[in-house]
Amino acid sequence: MRIWSLHPRYLDRQGLTACWRETLLAQAVLEGATRGYTRHPQLERFRDLPDPLGAIGDYLAGVADEATARGYRFDGGKVHRRSETPVLLEVTSGQLALEWEHLRRKLATRSPELALRWAGVELPAPHPLFTVTAGAVASWERATLPAAESASPQS
Template sequence: MRIWSLHPSLLDRRALVACWRETLLAQKVLRGLTRGYTNHPQLIRFRAHPQPLEAVAAYLSGLEDEADARGYSFNRELIGAGEDSADKSENPYASVALIPVPLGQLEYELAFLRHKVAGRDPEWEHRLSERLAARGGLAACAHPLFEVVAGTIEPWEKTKEF
């Protein structure tokens, strides 16, 4: 499971689609609707949030917004913060506290994404650099649910060498 801290516009097609599916699974886990993945480290930051279901719903909304911008068809009806979820047309970040993400985590994820993209979509690797520059650098490239703070890689991250 990979729930990226990076802005969805930086994700290539495969990463965006996989993140959508995996975050829907995370939503099921947080709702108690599945037995699998209940101890997955990617869920730690959502479980620590005062409104975990609302936070994961806001995260999914950011992915769906990017999918819309690219002409993909993600089903927004699958996003829900529970029985009392707000109108889905509202700004999903208005009532949800942002989750801090250390700059070191973003740096690691960007390196990891570049590694993955280099092997499957070299053209996206070039677009990735353009998108980073257009956003004004990595500190401005977090998913809208996250607030960039100083720090290193999250303790829950299972790092890989590449």
């Protein structure tokens, strides 16, 4: 399961679709509707919120907005709830940098033309749900990159 902190605009078709499906799974987990993935570390940042289901709904809405902008039809009816007041979560620059490198590796293999399009971007914009703060990779992150490329910026 990967709930990207970076803006969905950077995802290729496969990545955007996978993000939608995996976040719908996260929604089901947070609702208690599934027995799998209940301890998935990516859900920690949502579980710690006063309204985890509203926040995951807001996240899904951001993914659906990107899909709509591309002409895809993601079923917004699958978003069970949105938060009453807008939610903004923090993501560290180190976490965003790690996810960016992870995505760039995927794009280089799967969608080289998109990898070239984003080649000049040092640090991507975050998903609309997030605001960037200085810091290292998040404690819940389990992805690793080869040692030469895993150094995360602290600012």
